[in-house]
Amino acid sequence: MRRLPGPNAAYDLKNLQPTFVGESIAVGFWAGFTYGFRAPLVPMRRRTEDERKSDRDRLGFNSHQYVHEILIPHLRPLYKKAGVQTIENGASYHTSIYMEKYHKRLGIERMDWPSYSPDFNPIENVWLLFKTNYRKAVWERRRIPRSEKELIGLAQKVWEALPWERIYGFIDSMPRRVANCLKRGGGPTRW
Numbered sequence: 001m002r003r004l005p006g007p008n009a010a011y012d013l014k015n016l017q018p019t020f021v022g023e024s025i026a027v028g029f030w031a032g033f034t035y036g037f038r039a040p041l042v043p044m045r046r047r048t049e050d051e052r053k054s055d056r057d058r059l060g061f062n063s064h065q066y067v068h069e070i071l072i073p074h075l076r077p078l079y080k081k082a083g084v085q086t087i088e089n090g091a092s093y094h095t096s097i098y099m100e101k102y103h104k105r106l107g108i109e110r111m112d113w114p115s116y117s118p119d120f121n122p123i124e125n126v127w128l129l130f131k132t133n134y135r136k137a138v139w140e141r142r143r144i145p146r147s148e149k150e151l152i153g154l155a156q157k158v159w160e161a162l163p164w165e166r167i168y169g170f171i172d173s174m175p176r177r178v179a180n181c182l183k184r185g186g187g188p189t190r191w
Contacts, residue, residue, distance in 0.1 A: 025145065025146075025147070025148050025151050027043050027044070027148060027151055027152060027155070028043070028044040028061065029041050029042060029043055029044060029155060030042045030044055030070050030074070031123070031126070031127075031130075031159065032074065032075055032078050032086075033078075033122075033123070033126065033164075033167065034078065034082040034084050034171070035082075035168050035171045035172075036082070036168065037078055037081050037082045038078070038164065039074045039075065039077075039078045040074065040156065040159070041155055041156045041159035041160075042069075042070060042074055043148075043152045043155075044061050044065075044069075044070075045061075045065065045069060046059065047059045047060075047061075047062070047065065061093055062092075062093055063092070063093040063094075063096035063098040063099045064098060065093070066093040066094070066099060067098065067099060067102045071099075071102060071106070071108070072102075072106070075108070076106055076108065079108050085109045085110060085111040086108060086109070086110050086111065087110075087111050087121060087123075088110060089121070120174070120177065120178065120181070122167070122170035122171055122174070125167075125170055126162070126167055126170070129162060129163075129167070130158060130159060130162060133158050133161070133162065134154070134155060134158045137154055137157070137158050138154070141154075
């Protein structure tokens, strides 16, 4: 409740007005792309209390989910189309024994890659571009999404509308950036 100003306003019922503060909506997303191909933007499902494995389980996204909700339905088709190795960022669900088993079973090769190397991972720039365009889309609507479904729909629309030819240029620039990094003795480079 918030108090409205006015005479004897302290606790006068006619001057009290309810205030509702909504919960924020947070959704994690997975995305994949390579030159000329991209996967859809996929919301990462939150596990429910029924899926809790132990008292210490914080219900975060796990390797079982990654394999069955991302790898098989989304990454594998992209991988088959493009025929390239994958780059994954070292999250625990990317490096688990369960995940390794499925990589081998499905014949998916992972490129050896430092766990955090934004200079050499074009997805980092894509996420920055996506977030900028998402904020613009919210601003143009003059309203933030009010439900998870609305947020996901807007995010997927923004993902599809990204300037993909420009993004494919990020991939084209990789040999030059690797050469610059080697020239700098392994130091950071600029995009």
